[in-house]
Amino acid sequence: GVKKHILVIPGDGIGPEVTTWGKAVLEKIGADFGHEFTFDEALMGHAGIEATGNPLPDETLAKAKASDAILFGAIGHIKYDNDPSAKVRPEQGLLKIRKELGLYANLRPIMLFDELLDASSLKPEILKGTDILFFRELTGDVYFGEKKRSEDRNTASDLMIYHRYEVERIATKAFEAARVRGKRLCSVDKANVLESSRLWREVVQDLAKQYPDVETEHMFIDNAAMQLVKNPKKFDVVLTANLFGDILTDEASQIAGSMGMLASASIGDGTGFFEPIHGSAHDIAGQDKANPLASMLSVALMLEISFGLKEEAKKITDAIDKTLKAGFRTGDIADANTDKSKILGTKAMGQKVLEYL
Amino acid sequence: GVKKHILVIPGDGIGPEVTTWGKAVLEKIGADFGHEFTFDEALMGHAGIEATGNPLPDETLAKAKASDAILFGAIGHIKYDNDPSAKVRPEQGLLKIRKELGLYANLRPIMLFDELLDASSLKPEILKGTDILFFRELTGDVYFGEKKRSEDRNTASDLMIYHRYEVERIATKAFEAARVRGKRLCSVDKANVLESSRLWREVVQDLAKQYPDVETEHMFIDNAAMQLVKNPKKFDVVLTANLFGDILTDEASQIAGSMGMLASASIGDGTGFFEPIHGSAHDIAGQDKANPLASMLSVALMLEISFGLKEEAKKITDAIDKTLKAGFRTGDIADANTDKSKILGTKAMGQKVLEYL
Numbered sequence: 108g109v110k111k112h113i114l115v116i117p118g119d120g121i122g123p124e125v126t127t128w129g130k131a132v133l134e135k136i137g138a139d140f141g142h143e144f145t146f147d148e149a150l151m152g153h154a155g156i157e158a159t160g161n162p163l164p165d166e167t168l169a170k171a172k173a174s175d176a177i178l179f180g181a182i183g184h185i186k187y188d189n190d191p192s193a194k195v196r197p198e199q200g201l202l203k204i205r206k207e208l209g210l211y212a213n214l215r216p217i218m219l220f221d222e223l224l225d226a227s228s229l230k231p232e233i234l235k236g237t238d239i240l241f242f243r244e245l246t247g248d249v250y251f252g253e254k255k256r257s258e259d260r261n262t263a264s265d266l267m268i269y270h271r272y273e274v275e276r277i278a279t280k281a282f283e284a285a286r287v288r289g290k291r292l293c294s295v296d297k298a299n300v301l302e303s304s305r306l307w308r309e310v311v312q313d314l315a316k317q318y319p320d321v322e323t324e325h326m327f328i329d330n331a332a333m334q335l336v337k338n339p340k341k342f343d344v345v346l347t348a349n350l351f352g353d354i355l356t357d358e359a360s361q362i363a364g365s366m367g368m369l370a371s372a373s374i375g376d377g378t379g380f381f382e383p384i385h386g387s388a389h390d391i392a393g394q395d396k397a398n399p400l401a402s403m404l405s406v407a408l409m410l411e412i413s414f415g416l417k418e419e420a421k422k423i424t425d426a427i428d429k430t431l432k433a434g435f436r437t438g439d440i441a442d443a444n445t446d447k448s449k450i451l452g453t454k455a456m457g458q459k460v461l462e463y464l
Numbered sequence: 465g466v467k468k469h470i471l472v473i474p475g476d477g478i479g480p481e482v483t484t485w486g487k488a489v490l491e492k493i494g495a496d497f498g499h500e501f502t503f504d505e506a507l508m509g510h511a512g513i514e515a516t517g518n519p520l521p522d523e524t525l526a527k528a529k530a531s532d533a534i535l536f537g538a539i540g541h542i543k544y545d546n547d548p549s550a551k552v553r554p555e556q557g558l559l560k561i562r563k564e565l566g567l568y569a570n571l572r573p574i575m576l577f578d579e580l581l582d583a584s585s586l587k588p589e590i591l592k593g594t595d596i597l598f599f600r601e602l603t604g605d606v607y608f609g610e611k612k613r614s615e616d617r618n619t620a621s622d623l624m625i626y627h628r629y630e631v632e633r634i635a636t637k638a639f640e641a642a643r644v645r646g647k648r649l650c651s652v653d654k655a656n657v658l659e660s661s662r663l664w665r666e667v668v669q670d671l672a673k674q675y676p677d678v679e680t681e682h683m684f685i686d687n688a689a690m691q692l693v694k695n696p697k698k699f700d701v702v703l704t705a706n707l708f709g710d711i712l713t714d715e716a717s718q719i720a721g722s723m724g725m726l727a728s729a730s731i732g733d734g735t736g737f738f739e740p741i742h743g744s745a746h747d748i749a750g751q752d753k754a755n756p757l758a759s760m761l762s763v764a765l766m767l768e769i770s771f772g773l774k775e776e777a778k779k780i781t782d783a784i785d786k787t788l789k790a791g792f793r794t795g796d797i798a799d800a801n802t803d804k805s806k807i808l809g810t811k812a813m814g815q816k817v818l819e820y821l
């Protein structure tokens with residue numbers, strides 16, 4: 108067995124409720140396979156601000172750097188959303204940890220569980236067979252470019268900026284993944300308008316020459332947002348910038364039936380960071396309503412990507428598959444045909460998956 | 465009857481094929497209602513570059529300023545898309561005319577024809593009843609902010625920038641429209657990350673106080689891209705920035721069944737500019753395959769918005785409705801249930817609508 112130290116950062120909103128179950132899955136896997144997983148916990152986001160005034164307390168960053176992987180919950184609070192002039196914001200914690208840990212590649216697999224085909228607003232025949240792996244750049248773009256506000260507060264700007272090496276390193280990861288998947292890569296940009304996109308396209312075009320076995324396509328973001336609804340099956344690996352990736356992956360998550368089912372892995376220079384795609388969902392926080400499956404799937408990604416434990420990862424997705432096949436659902440993935448007695452809260456759903464594990 | 469001078473700018477790709485039918489509809493309406501519509505034609509985009517080296521020839525701009533309304537086709541050419549280092553690009557013509565005419569508000573109505581419900585990839589029950597009016601800001605944002613490329617060509621940037629007055633004037637138009645529609649306005653931004661979005665949100669929050677009868681909501685762009693697929697019915701008026709609007713409206717067009725059906729109106733300080741949402745579609749250009757309905761619907765918007773001719777506008781949408789009810793389709797909106805003999809080319813479809821008119 109392996110020895111790994113995992114930092115759990117529950118974060119805000121439904122974060123604590125769902126990471127509890129991600130952690131429980133890790134403990135069970137550790138026990139069953141004879142791995143030694145040790146845990147620590149730290150604050151971030153609104154939780155960090157409340158306790159220390161800082162959305163990414165120094166202690167959290169130090170613990171993050173010292174761990175083998177991080178399991179994160181969610182970030183954000185409605186209080187700041189409605190106050191555009193707030194100086195300190197929960198999201199700064201997430202952006203800072205991404206930057207500090209060099210997590211430049213955000214992998215978001217859009218995988219479908221057959222049982223949930225009907226939960227999507229898309230027609231099942233459009234959806235069936237969809238299997239997309241997004242590579243979203245995560246430490247550049249307009250997220251990290253200089254932000255300015257004029258003294259009279261009447262003008263505001265953000266710099267959308269990319270450096271060649273930033274595009275190269277994420278594109279390389281995407282090409283490598285395409286090579287061992289469907290051998291198709293679609294790079295999404297807005298090169299007909301943006302200079303940063305033209306650099307992006309140049310770099311991807313250059314790199315494509317080294318991957319003659321991968322069919323490379325370039326698509327404008329507006330078209331991609333459309334094609335994703337029209338024919339999601341046509342995509343294999345999608346490579347895109349930070350902002351475009353933020354938008355496209357959320358759109359794709361809905362296509363997949365529910366945000367509550369999707370996990371993401373952020374990797375790069377340092378410790379890997381694993382989190383659900385869903386946000387803090389304050390409207391249902393603390394009510395035992397959140398879907399714990401995305402956190403559990405985040406753990407599956409952690410096991411596979413950071414620890415190389417494929418068999419263990421597969422056990423988790425299999426257990427979730429069985430739980431769904433048995434008809435159990437949380438509210439967000441239930442539909443008119445769901446047996447009412449099988450609609451479970453966070454805890455009962457987490458417990459069910461543990462049983463199947 | 466009224467007297468109006470209309471400039472037709474066919475543009476690139478399928479542009480000329482579709483504007484022919486928009487113009488034909490205008491001529492028919494003019495004759496039937498006793499209006500005197502006069503026409504001129506001008507070049508833009510790739511067509512402008514070929515003829516003069518300039519994507520927006522001076523003559524075109526002069527004619528545009530002297531006309532009462534502009535009917536535009538499409539812009540873009542694959543040649544430039546694959547050459548990120550091209551200095552002169554077709555799209556520059558479109559961006560420049562938007563700026564020169566002060567066309568800061570792009571209105572994109574997402575309207576559904578019942579007959580086409582099945583052409584969407586969304587389930588009919590999700591879609592039915594959807595009626596959204598987008599207000600996309602059109603002369604600011606990262607589209608027009610300073611673009612830079614470092615001397616070593618390894619760094620590229622675009623400035624995402626907004627001024628208070630730019631947000632105010634488009635937001636005012638959106639609130640006014642919401643007031644006479646469903647009284648709901650959703651403003652889309654990324655205020656949890658971007659300073660320009662925080663300015664955007666501040667301005668909309670301030671303005672909302674003057675419209676207590678309109679229910680105002682703020683949504684992050686990633687969430688909006690998702691909600692649009694999940695539950696398009698929940699939106700009435702959507703207000704957003706140039707880049708976000710570009711992405712969301714294309715996504716929404718697919719939701720509506722086909723890009724080939726959607727028209728847009730760009731208005732502001734000067735002459736109104738009317739165009740289909742679809743692009744130049746070079747793959748089908750010159751093959752009598754393009755859908756002429758969006759160009760005809762652009763004319764309906766022109767009649768209503770620029771000339772105040774509501775009855776005439778309604779005649780056009782009614783004629784299109786009848787054409788669809790009679791089972792006629794172009795390839796892009798045909799589905800498995802379409803009678804093969806009723807799948808028409810551009811010309812035959814244009815002719816059909818004229819008959820029903």
Ligand SMILES: CC(C)[C@H](C(=O)O)[C@@H](O)C(=O)O
Pocket residue numbers: 182183198201353656657686
């Ligand atoms: C919370 C927010 C800053 C974040 C982002 O935009 O990156 C989130 O939407 C995500 O996708 O991880």
Ligand SMILES: CC(C)[C@H](C(=O)O)[C@@H](O)C(=O)O
Pocket residue numbers: 299300329539540555558710
């Ligand atoms: C052609 C392109 C520059 C344009 C845009 O991005 O504005 C188009 O996509 C549109 O939506 O009108």
